[in-house]
Amino acid sequence: MPSVRSLALVIRSVDVFETSSVLTLFTRELGKVSALAKGARRLRSPFQSGLDLLSVCDIVMLHKASEALDLLTEAMLVERFDxxxxxxxxxxxxxxxxxxxxxxxxxxxxxxxxxxxxxxxxxxxxxxxxxxxxxxxxxxxxxxxxxxxxxxxxxxxxxxxxxxxxxxxxxxxxxxxxxxxxxxxxxxxxxxxxxxxxxxxxxxxxxxxxxxxxxxxxxxxxxxxxxxxxxxxxxxxxxxxxxxxxxxxxxxx
Ligand SMILES: [Zn+2]
Structure with a gap:
């Protein structure tokens, strides 16, 4: 499963399970993707609060070839529009x-x-x-x-x-x-x-x-x-x- 990196704008976020989110990201390099962010809503989120709606993040994700959701593995906030x-x-x-x-x-x-x-x-x-x-x-x-x-x-x-x-x-x-x-x-x-x-x-x-x-x-x-x-x-x-x-x-x- 290849890991890919891109700048991404968070355009939609839906809560799933206890602490996770499914995000729709408009990425610069890959276009629109849907990705699962496991534990994104935990207090100590692995994504450093970089996944707010309409923020730009530098993300790494595992790109699934099938219909399955891509899996977000890293996200760091790059720009937030105050x-x-x-x-x-x-x-x-x-x-x-x-x-x-x-x-x-x-x-x-x-x-x-x-x-x-x-x-x-x-x-x-x-x-x-x-x-x-x-x-x-x-x-x-x-x-x-x-x-x-x-x-x-x-x-x-x-x-x-x-x-x-x-x-x-x-x-x-x-x-x-x-x-x-x-x-x-x-x-x-x-x-x-x-x-x-x-x-x-x-x-x-x-x-x-x-x-x-x-x-x-x-x-x-x-x-x-x-x-x-x-x-x-x-x-x-x-x-x-x-x-x-x-x-x-x-x-x-
Ligand atoms: Zn005419």
Whole structure:
């Protein structure tokens, strides 16, 4: 049974037996794994209290080839995000991130870039000013990494640049992106974006630093939040549990 080492984010923890836990870990090198941590809840835990939800640990585990749970043998805390303990909105955003990682990714498929994006997002959730956009950029990073990134400029039906006027642009959830007027006909599962919300979404999806300073007007933000929420729900097959908690937090415009 090979022993493997990785950085891991704890995204779920379920108590089992007297003192043990089954953890869902989003690891940098191995993707999502479920591992048994024997004695994790003992007073003198062998894991040095490194297994709190949404903390980053350096772990060693025995990787079982079969369907059986992997076995955690070592865990050392690397980073804990203190703002999650102080700020309920930050905590909800953190739970949403862990829900996306847990539900959208498959076991044992590594996504190191997504791991890094999650850690950076969690690290900066204390910044209420940019929190909403950071969470949105994390959602887009998830979609991009999983090959589900919606087209935002060229029509996903015909490939032509979508001309934006004062009428809302159709954003196809099932087909995956904006639709020109001719391709829009007959498309079900469509959300609508205004010109301003589409432009803002394009900026929030772009590399560089413009996403930090671009002014968000509340109406555009609401349309973006709604469309990306619907898109994530479509891919998940249900509405994420934490999405409503997220929407209840103020949009930091
Ligand atoms: Zn088209």
């Amino acid at each position: 703002s999650l303990r102080r700020d309920l909105s930050a905590l909800y955003a953190g739970y949403y991130i862990s829900e996306l990682l847990g539900e959208l990714t498959h076991n044992h498929v590594p996504h190191p870039r997504l791991f890094d994006a999650a850690v950076v997002t969690l690290r900066h959730l204390n910044d209420a000013q940019l929190r909403s956009r950071r969470v949105l950029r994390f959602e887009l990073a998830c979609l991009r990494e999983l090959g589900l990134m919606p087209a935002l400029e060229h029509c996903v039906g015909c490939g032509q640049l979508v001309e934006v006027d004062d009428t809302p642009v159709a954003f196809g959830l099932a087909i995956g992106g904006v639709l020109c007027k001719s391709c829009r006909a007959g498309q079900g599962q469509v959300s609508l974006l205004s010109r301003s919300s589409l432009l803002t979404l394009q900026i929030l999806a772009s590399p560089g630093q413009a996403w930090r300073t671009h002014e968000l007007d509340p109406d555009s933000w609401q349309l973006i939040r709604q469309s990306i929420g619907l898109l994530i729900s479509y891919h998940l097959g249900r509405r994420p549990r934490m999405l409503d908690f997220l929407a209840a937090t103020p949009a930091d415009s």
